[in-house]
Amino acid sequence: MKNVAVLIDGGHVRVLARNAGMNYNPDYIEKIAKACVEPDEDAFRFFYYDCAPYSGTIKLPVSAEPKTFAGSDAWLRELAAKDLFAVRLGVLKFRGFKPKKILPAGQAVTDNDFKADFEQKGVDMRIGLDIATFCASKAVDRLVLLTGDTDCIPAMKYARIAGLQIVLVGFPNRAASNEMLCHADIERRVAWPAQ
Template sequence: MKTIVLIDGGHLRVLARQAGLIYDADLIEAVGLGCVDRAEALIRIQYYDCVPFNGVVRLPVTGVERDFAGTDRWLYDLSERDYMMVRLGTLKFRGFKPRALPLAPGLTDDDFRPDFEQRGLDLRIGLDIADIVSQRSAERLIWVTGDPGLAPAFEHARQRGLQVIVVTFPGQRVPPELLWAADVNRRMEWPAN
């Protein structure tokens, strides 16, 4: 069965961090390949993420400048691997949010965390699903995501005859909207890291 694996990078990163794993191109590739079983013919793995934020911002309490300097080299490494297609959105800095509420007197910069927002990925995913469906380039889609906002894309693919599998890892809580919109919940173990 012709199969495309779609990976929500932000979601996978959070799960890997919770599992104590190193998040890199090797892990992403291993997860993508591990999602496919013997009865499935892998067409490609589509990985969705954002380039790390690079810029200087002022900390919320002291006003001291902080330089965010993430590297995107690992994304290039990933894109050069077999069967891998990297689709990028943008990451916007939206300010700082308190780590805990209510706010206590005597706040420091450490009481706040940077707030980033991914932009453009849901649109890319939706367009990719529409293309896959219209071109009949796959019979089965395997999703690694926890975003309930993607349920309509699952439903669109299913209504057009594709099978949709949502992948879950140990300890992961999956929004019911994703399970309702998928044909199968494939439970997986983490690959050896």
């Protein structure tokens, strides 16, 4: 039996699951995590990396009226309370506004022509730190990664040098990238669990 830790980049998996028509919630995240563990593996822990929804007040780009975002992190607390789950949170930063589309010349611009632009910060660093911790502790034999972030490649290389096996998970609507597969030991294709 191989001891494994499953590391889930929430932003990455959320987009893939929603594009596949799945309802993304704590129960479904748990199903995805468990589907990534093979019968000859024993799950040490499931690590979920994401950001809480943005909370704060910003000024709209045209009218300068205030707009308040009051996202709830209740679903992250629910996930963290599940057996064997650990939730690691980065920070969601507001980066301004982006136009939804290019408007014809002369058309009046309104607030509705823009969407808020947010950026996750610190998620890939937390994944890398946990990978490095496993290299030192040897608590697991294998790391199962659900990410498409190439910023994780240096940590993947380090883990392999330290003797850990890296499993990179791909889904039906998105295979793992060749760039990342070069630094993994095993590619694992996982079907979306039934809802």
